[in-house]
Amino acid sequence: MTTLTPTIRTxxxxxxxxxxxxxxxxxxxxxxxxELVVLSxxxxxxxxxxxxxIFGGAxxxxxxxxxVDFSVPGFITAGVLFQTLGTAIGIAEDMEQGFIDRLRSMPxxxxxxxxxxxVADTGILAIVLAxxxxxxxxxxxxxxxxxxxxxxxxxxxLVFGLAFSWLxxxxxxxxxxxxxxxxxxxxxxxxxxASSAYVPTQTMPGxxxxxxxxxxxxxxxxxxxxxxxxxxxxxxxxxGPGYFVIRSLFWAVGILVAFSVISxxxxxxxxx
Amino acid sequence: MTLTIEARGLTKRFGxxxxxxxxxxxxxxxxxxxxxxxxxxxxxxxxxxxxxLIRPEEGELKVCGYDVRREAESVRRVIGLAxxxxxxxxxxxxxxxxxxVARLFGQSAKQAKANxxxxxxxxxxxxxxxxxxxxxxxxxxxKLDLGASLVSQPxxxxxxxxxxxxxxxxxxxxxxxxxxLVERGTDVLLTTQYxxxxxRLARNIVIxxxxxxxxxxxxxxxxxxxxxxxxxxxxxxxxxxxxxAQALTxxxxxxxxxxxxxxxxxVGADDGAAQWLIDGLTAVRDSGAVLADIxxxxxxxxxxxxxxxxxxxxxxxxVGAATxxxx
Numbered sequence: 033m034t035t036l037t038p039t040i041r042t043x044x045x046x047x048x049x050x051x052x053x054x055x056x057x058x059x060x061x062x063x064x065x066x067e068l069v070v071l072s073x074x075x076x077x078x079x080x081x082x083x084x085x086i087f088g089g090a091x092x093x094x095x096x097x098x099x100v101d102f103s104v105p106g107f108i109t110a111g112v113l114f115q116t117l118g119t120a121i122g123i124a125e126d127m128e129q130g131f132i133d134r135l136r137s138m139p140x141x142x143x144x145x146x147x148x149x150x151v152a153d154t155g156i157l158a159i160v161l162a163x164x165x166x167x168x169x170x171x172x173x174x175x176x177x178x179x180x181x182x183x184x185x186x187x188x189x190l191v192f193g194l195a196f197s198w199l200x201x202x203x204x205x206x207x208x209x210x211x212x213x214x215x216x217x218x219x220x221x222x223x224x225x226a227s228s229a230y231v232p233t234q235t236m237p238g239x240x241x242x243x244x245x246x247x248x249x250x251x252x253x254x255x256x257x258x259x260x261x262x263x264x265x266x267x268x269x270x271x272g273p274g275y276f277v278i279r280s281l282f283w284a285v286g287i288l289v290a291f292s293v294i295s296x297x298x299x300x301x302x303x304x
Numbered sequence: 305m306t307l308t309i310e311a312r313g314l315t316k317r318f319g320x321x322x323x324x325x326x327x328x329x330x331x332x333x334x335x336x337x338x339x340x341x342x343x344x345x346x347x348x349x350x351x352x353x354x355x356x357l358i359r360p361e362e363g364e365l366k367v368c369g370y371d372v373r374r375e376a377e378s379v380r381r382v383i384g385l386a387x388x389x390x391x392x393x394x395x396x397x398x399x400x401x402x403x404x405v406a407r408l409f410g411q412s413a414k415q416a417k418a419n420x421x422x423x424x425x426x427x428x429x430x431x432x433x434x435x436x437x438x439x440x441x442x443x444x445x446x447k448l449d450l451g452a453s454l455v456s457q458p459x460x461x462x463x464x465x466x467x468x469x470x471x472x473x474x475x476x477x478x479x480x481x482x483x484x485l486v487e488r489g490t491d492v493l494l495t496t497q498y499x500x501x502x503x504r505l506a507r508n509i510v511i512x513x514x515x516x517x518x519x520x521x522x523x524x525x526x527x528x529x530x531x532x533x534x535x536x537x538x539x540x541x542x543x544x545x546x547x548x549a550q551a552l553t554x555x556x557x558x559x560x561x562x563x564x565x566x567x568x569x570x571v572g573a574d575d576g577a578a579q580w581l582i583d584g585l586t587a588v589r590d591s592g593a594v595l596a597d598i599x600x601x602x603x604x605x606x607x608x609x610x611x612x613x614x615x616x617x618x619x620x621x622x623v624g625a626a627t628x629x630x631x
Contacts, residue, residue, distance in 0.1 A: 044408075044409060045410045050408060051410060053404060053407050060400075061393060064436065065395055129390075129391055130390070130391030131392075131393065132359055133391060134387070134452070134453075135408070136357055137355040137357060137380060137385040138408060138409065139377050140380070140409075141382040141411070141494065
């Protein structure tokens with residue numbers, strides 16, 4: 033009979049190694065679940081195609097801005113939320129199946145469990161967003177501003193994704209099981225529809241408009257618009273890129289700080 | 305004497321529900337201890353406390369000499385936990401799962417690989433090592449989970465209901481695996497609802513109920529606690545049950561227990577009450593009942609368990625009633 037090598041009983045992986053190991057695990061796990069990959073890639077593309085070709089005609093143009101130019105940045109922004117929602121489900125799954133208990137019973141940096149997931153999910157998000165962006169170009173979206181502006185918009189989406197990963201980690205930890213975590217997806221529908229992501233807020237009733245114009249998805253969608261459409265959009269949006277970028281960064285940092293604190297506290301707390 | 309687990313007055317409440325109510329117990333090193341109790345007795349809460357997953361509100365709990373509250377990190381270095389669910393990643397292969405856990409314990413890639421290999425071999429999973437866990441049977445997953453708790457070579461292995469939900473074949477298989485570990489000298493803390501599991505695997509059994517330790521000892525000691533021998537009469541015809549019952553009642557040490565469905569009447573005798581046994585047997589013979597079988601046997605752990613936890617099951621209730629008062 034083979035014996036275990038007689039050493040190492042007191043070790044632990046540092047936060048960097050731990051983050052790396054768990055990021056790799058999350059990525060591999062994602063890629064090996066074709067249903068998740070397909071869902072991620074098809075979901076946003078399908079919504080985009082529906083709006084572009086079915087509703088788009090009816091929505092027409094706004095302030096001389098073709099609907100395709102208006103909507104693609106919105107879809108990409110909404111896509112950040114739909115993609116990072118998977119984080120909540122992944123975390124809830126890990127809780128349900130005892131994986132998190134195992135890690136918590138190990139001499140292991142609690143933060144690495146979470147940072148590992150955030151790193152992996154942000155990586156996966158980058159791929160999904162790239163595909164969504166490609167579909168956006170395929171249906172007729174064109175950069176009106178510089179390529180640099182486009183890259184900045186992409187980077188901003190990743191920052192936003194990073195923040196929302198933490199939000200959804202907290203959701204997953206608080207939900208504790210997959211069903212409850214999935215229930216939260218309704219909120220994502222509400223926040224993305226009650227924003228400027230798909231349609232201009234101007235046509236919304238006053239109360240809804242007040243909400244829509246003061247929530248993170250709108251700030252973010254408009255930031256992506258102004259970075260990719262440049263002056264083309266300024267007349268319509270009322271402000272330049274700086275205004276929206278700062279607002280969305282403000283939101284991102286706020287969400288990141290608040291929910292990383294909540295997540296780590298919840299994770300660390302000997303809950304049960 | 306080194307104590308692997310030292311619990312004193314542990315209390316833990318979840319809202320209004322008291323899961324642990326001043327639980328105390330001691331486990332010496334070099335032992336396999338089974339914590340036995342009905343559902344909701346506090347087994348899982350206790351195990352989660354030992355694993356540093358929850359903090360008891362009151363009392364003291366030391367694992368391998370380390371305080372679970374103040375020295376949680378040290379406790380985590382010496383324990384391995386296999387919970388009620390197979391906490392392995394379904395989208396990874398068996399080998400990948402083990403290597404991941406080993407590496408999270410700070411082992412080098414090479415060490416982790418070697419340890420994973422050893423564990424796979426130990427549990428006979430080498431052939432399935434590179435298949436994704438989602439293709440594994442329930443029993444294989446549990447074994448892998450058990451393996452994952454071993455790659456760090458813990459001093460104390462904590463198994464929370466390791467065979468719950470497994471088919472009988474996988475259960476036996478897993479028992480063999482656990483016995484193998486015990487032979488290698490790993491201390492094991494095991495919770496179970498199955499008496500046969502405790503009887504087979506553990507040298508010491510702690511019975512808990514409603515968050516408290518009700519009794520502890522070796523299986524033989526516990527069996528002695530509910531009195532010496534049991535005289536069990538199996539009649540051929542259900543109609544003859546009252547005949548035997550009456551005969552035994554007249555001889556009376558305690559009221560006989562009747563199980564209508566299996567047509568058995570049993571009664572407890574004090575240890576060494578040879579004369580009583582002879583009288584009892586004579587009474588049964590003279591009762592005129594047609595017997596299928598008659599036996600004098602040790603009480604089963606089932607009877608001990610039911611007696612001590614006060615569960616209302618016809619066979620055990622009054623057998624243990626007398627001892628409960630002295631317990």
